[in-house]
Amino acid sequence: MPLYTLNINNNSFEVEVNKGTSLLWVLREHLGLTGTKYSCGIAQCGSCTIHIDQKPMRACILTVENFAMGQKILTIEGLSEKGEHPVQKAWIKTQAPQCGYCQSGQIMQAVALLKEKPKPSREEIKSYMNGILCRCGTYMRILEAIEIASEENSAIN
Ligand code: FES
Ligand code: FES
Numbered sequence: 215m216p217l218y219t220l221n222i223n224n225n226s227f228e229v230e231v232n233k234g235t236s237l238l239w240v241l242r243e244h245l246g247l248t249g250t251k252y253s254c255g256i257a258q259c260g261s262c263t264i265h266i267d268q269k270p271m272r273a274c275i276l277t278v279e280n281f282a283m284g285q286k287i288l289t290i291e292g293l294s295e296k297g298e299h300p301v302q303k304a305w306i307k308t309q310a311p312q313c314g315y316c317q318s319g320q321i322m323q324a325v326a327l328l329k330e331k332p333k334p335s336r337e338e339i340k341s342y343m344n345g346i347l348c349r350c351g352t353y354m355r356i357l358e359a360i361e362i363a364s365e366e367n368s369a370i371n
Contacts, residue, residue, distance in 0.1 A: 218282040222247070223292030231278055238262045238273035241289060249290035249318045260346030263319040264289050270326040290318040293325065301325050304363035305356075312350035320346050324360045333364055 215230045222245070229244045241247040241264070250273055253261040257272040264273045265288040266281070281287060293299040297306070301324050311317045320343070327334060327342040334342065339360050348356070 216279070218278050220278070220281055220287060221284050222287045223289060224286075229278070233277070233279050235278045236274055237264075237276040237278055237281060237287075240278050241273060247289050247291050251315055251318060253315070258345075258347075259316070259319075260323060261316045261319040263322040263346065265322060265326060268326070268329060270323050288322075290322060293321070299325070300367040301328065301359070301363045304359040304366070307362055308355045308359040310352055310355040310359045312348075312352050316346065316348045316350075317352075320348065320356055324356070324363070327360070328364060328367075332367075334360075336361070 215232055217228055217230045220227045220229065220240070222241070227245055229240050231240060231244060238250060238252055241250050242252065250264055251261040252274060253259045255274045257275045260272065262273040263270050265271070265286075267286050294302060301321055305311070305317070305321060310320075323343055323346045327339065331338065336357065339357055343356065343360070
């Protein structure tokens with residue numbers, strides 16, 4: 215099996231897996247980064263959202279061999295070791311999660327939005343977050359959390 219070196223959360227990881235293995239599988243099963251969730255597996259729900267070079271992408275449809283050239287992969291674990299990222303704090307403030315399953319994907323999408331546009335309008339938030347599904351229907355609390363994070367922080371990293 216080929217050996218791949220991946221840049222994840224500013225650390226270098228080596229994994230020996232078959233070509234074509236999904237990046238989500240590598241994160242969860244080979245590296246123990248289980249914060250990124252598997253749900254639909256076909257890029258339709260957003261629960262597996264991570265950042266590749268600062269852009270939100272669905273890890274379930276990415277394959278490992280395409281990310282061995284030093285692209286920066288960021289997972290929910292890389293935001294803050296103790297949950298102190300401004301977006302995570304806003305999530306706690308609004309008590310956004312219900313079952314929690316979709317929430318790391320929601321947070322990663324929200325962080326990408328606020329990096330791209332620190333002060334989005336409510337409509338822009340809705341549009342950017344569209345497609346990150348929550349079976350528990352926590353959308354209003356997520357919206358509120360993003361607005362809080364946007365108001366309280368001038369720069370989201
Ligand atoms: S598990 Fe990747 S988008 Fe649903
Ligand atoms: S909190 Fe349960 S799926 Fe979103």
